[in-house]
Amino acid sequence: MTSTAVPDVAGPVGDAGGRPPLRLSFSRVDSYRSCPLRFRFAYVDRLPTVPSPHLSWGSSIHTALEAWWDCKLPEPPPVEVLLDTLYARWDDEGFAGMPRDEKIRWYRHAQDVLRRHHARHAAAYVPAVATEQWFEFDVGDDVTVVGSIDHVARTGNGGFGIVDWKTNRRAKTRQQVAGSLQLAIYTLAAAHLWGREPDWVALDFVVPGVRVTVDRADIDTDHALAEIHAVAALVRAEAFDPAPSALCGWCDWRAVCPAFEGDGPDVAGTAVVELQRLRRRQERDRQRIAELERVVRDRLGVEAVLEVG
Ligand code: SF4
Numbered sequence: 001m002t003s004t005a006v007p008d009v010a011g012p013v014g015d016a017g018g019r020p021p022l023r024l025s026f027s028r029v030d031s032y033r034s035c036p037l038r039f040r041f042a043y044v045d046r047l048p049t050v051p052s053p054h055l056s057w058g059s060s061i062h063t064a065l066e067a068w069w070d071c072k073l074p075e076p077p078p079v080e081v082l083l084d085t086l087y088a089r090w091d092d093e094g095f096a097g098m099p100r101d102e103k104i105r106w107y108r109h110a111q112d113v114l115r116r117h118h119a120r121h122a123a124a125y126v127p128a129v130a131t132e133q134w135f136e137f138d139v140g141d142d143v144t145v146v147g148s149i150d151h152v153a154r155t156g157n158g159g160f161g162i163v164d165w166k167t168n169r170r171a172k173t174r175q176q177v178a179g180s181l182q183l184a185i186y187t188l189a190a191a192h193l194w195g196r197e198p199d200w201v202a203l204d205f206v207v208p209g210v211r212v213t214v215d216r217a218d219i220d221t222d223h224a225l226a227e228i229h230a231v232a233a234l235v236r237a238e239a240f241d242p243a244p245s246a247l248c249g250w251c252d253w254r255a256v257c258p259a260f261e262g263d264g265p266d267v268a269g270t271a272v273v274e275l276q277r278l279r280r281r282q283e284r285d286r287q288r289i290a291e292l293e294r295v296v297r298d299r300l301g302v303e304a305v306l307e308v309g
Pocket of ligand 1: 036037038242243245247248251252253254258259260269
């Protein structure tokens with residue numbers, strides 16, 4: 001699951017009388033990378049989060065998948081295991097106050113996603129070695145990495161693979177999956193838990209119904225460790241500046257964020273987000289202009305390009 005539930009927070013930062021150990025999960029490192037101030041609000045200040053339909057929906061899907069993959073049956077468990085678990089353990093928290101029709105749409109969407117997951121995986125079903133497998137291991141420098149692995153899958157050769165279920169609307173590319181910090185952390189965790197690394201790791205994008213699998217050899221655990229230590233050093237240095245981005249729209253603490261102080265068009269955070277959007281557009285335009293110039297040059301010659309200019 002994307003949002004790894006971790007029992008305790010990053011630990012007090014900058015305690016007098018010695019450096020406290022720091023506990024980092026993928027979610028925490030990812031949170032820091034997206035916005036250091038959001039990390040502080042969540043894990044140092046421990047400000048309360050706001051329940052959301054997306055989080056509750058994703059949590060309900062994960063619970064159903066866990067129940068299905070955890071069935072220790074020789075035959076593929078029926079789709080009812082998924083659907084009954086969804087019904088029995090539906091997380092309603094994020095839907096409080098939502099009109100009933102809208103909530104039913106979310107529920108039906110979850111049913112569809114689970115039915116499709118069953119159709120994709122039932123034929124080759126093998127019970128999981130473990131689901132929601134908790135881990136924690138030291139990586140040196142008083143840093144402990146914690147988290148849980150959604151699905152440890154048995155492979156034909158006596159090894160195992162690691163799957164993380166994603167409820168994003170779109171799948172990522174193979175290159176993006178190979179570069180996943182989360183999967184690199186799980187690879188390290190597997191070596192710690194079982195004394196061997198997985199044969200492969202995968203992100204299963206359950207909404208579009210796509211599993212993207214990469215070999216262990218494609219995962220860069222050294223880079224992941226370097227990233228974890230870099231974030232740990234910044235957390236210890238209390239480097240918690242805001243980093244406004246398009247994600248601010250989903251931030252629970254925008255109302256108390258200094259980047260969004262004030263009103264109107266002069267709010268710094270709004271200006272940064274707008275600037276980022278315009279720069280991305282400018283870059284897309286620049287690339288398209290270069291493509292079009294190449295076409296005109298190849299067909300009509302350099303002079304024609306200059307004339308257009
Ligand atoms: S509103 Fe944006 S900049 Fe401020 S804490 Fe949240 S994510 Fe960071």
